[in-house]
Amino acid sequence: MSVGERIAAARTESGLTQAQLAAAVGMARSALAKIETGLRGVSAVELVAIARELRRRVEWFVDPGPPSIVSYRASRSGLATQAIDEALDRIARDVEFVVGEVPELVNGQPDQQPTPASMPAAEDLAATARSLLKLGADEPVLELSRLVAVIGLLPFALPLGDGADAGTVLLRAGGVCVINGDLRVGRRRLALAHELGHYLIADPYTTDWRVAATEADALEARLDRFARALLLPARDLHDRWAEWSASEDETLRDAAVRAGSHYQVDMATLARRLDELGIVDSQQANRIRGVGTKKADIVEKNLVVPREMEPIALPRPYEQAVLRLYRNETVTVDRALGLLLGTFDEDALPDRPAVPDAEIWTVTS
Structure with a gap:
């Protein structure tokens, strides 16, 4: 699926017409129609607005996901999930x-x-x-x-x-x-x-x-x-x-x-x-x-x-892996909290290692 096709699929699943979605994100209906049919690209700002309105994460539109999901979606021929x-x-x-x-x-x-x-x-x-x-x-x-x-x-x-x-x-x-x-x-x-x-x-x-x-x-x-x-x-x-x-x-x-x-x-x-x-x-x-x-x-x-x-219950090994990524500064606070599905708040996250004074001086000098 192209980005435009995924926008169309998500819009249909949400029960919105092109006119309704276009109006909600401040876009002409004709522009949205061209995006969905691949006749025009979609900017990052537009995609963020569309994703917010359709209650999807931006990556859902640009990343096909695991192969099993791709195959399953294709077999459903656009039916609502x-x-x-x-x-x-x-x-x-x-x-x-x-x-x-x-x-x-x-x-x-x-x-x-x-x-x-x-x-x-x-x-x-x-x-x-x-x-x-x-x-x-x-x-x-x-x-x-x-x-x-x-x-x-x-x-x-x-x-x-x-x-x-x-x-x-x-x-x-x-x-x-x-x-x-x-x-x-x-x-x-x-x-x-x-x-x-x-x-x-x-x-x-x-x-x-x-x-x-x-x-x-x-x-x-x-x-x-x-x-x-x-x-x-x-x-x-x-x-x-x-x-x-x-x-x-x-x-x-x-x-x-x-x-x-x-x-x-x-x-x-x-x-x-x-x-x-x-x-x-x-x-x-x-x-x-x-x-x-x-x-x-x-x-x-x-x-x-x-x-x-x-x-909400998450598998413990997954929680431990996410906390490890946060502690190692591989993911941001917001990304860690999102991966943990709201089961943690920022205060519940582990302390990150303090940055040595020498490193701070190197970065700021």
Whole structure:
């Protein structure tokens, strides 16, 4: 896409006519039309004004971005993007910039795994993922966002309102995942597990609108199964459920509350997993879906309250890399704060090394 074509695409996505955008930036409509069709160039001042009006960063118009994004945009034939697509685009660019300066942020990604062609294959992929994440076969997956970053998938949680649960972009090295932070914590973790599946089979660009909500798409259904198998390992779930439900003092609801806390999953995911493993029947699964954890449960059962990926959440290795660039004066204050997505203010940034008096004198003399 040329700069003019990208201006036209962004304008269309914003719902503006040429006349409306031209008026907003103090330009004749005919001039904007020529820019969009490539008959005239756009000055830096004009591009800054257009970018501000369309709520895009200037680099979006001049830098095509990662190859996977370029290919995805081309396949959509100019259709409007959604909030998660725009977030993926921005964050992928930021991460590629940081990786360019700090290559060790991403040490590559695992070998591409076969796309699961069946539900048993999805379970096998989950076992492979556990090995890559250095988890035991029956170990609960705690701090999933930290674990996936170690194998090159950098997860960001942003408040995105209604819409997609998550999306993933493969980069030249590793990948970026955006999770809709407005989801509840169990669903955020399920969405990240699902996106890990996309990452392992090397899908270049994905946005998932209803994780674990439909069987319409065969691959998505299998990756849902992969995500459940990863978060709720079959043998451990079977053994623990038998223990929790065997107690005379515990009801089906009590067992569900304990399981949800132990594995840090939502009740819909727990019920689906118990049902597909034959641990409960469909009637019991429906009852479990309706269970809600109360504050009394947390206190009386001494449960863990997970807060993973509360928005805005950035992967720790990425934060460390950005702070390193700031400390080394590779990026300005404003650039560092932008890369950190507003999670820092200037006072929270590290102190930079003091400039020796001799250097100050050399510069000013």
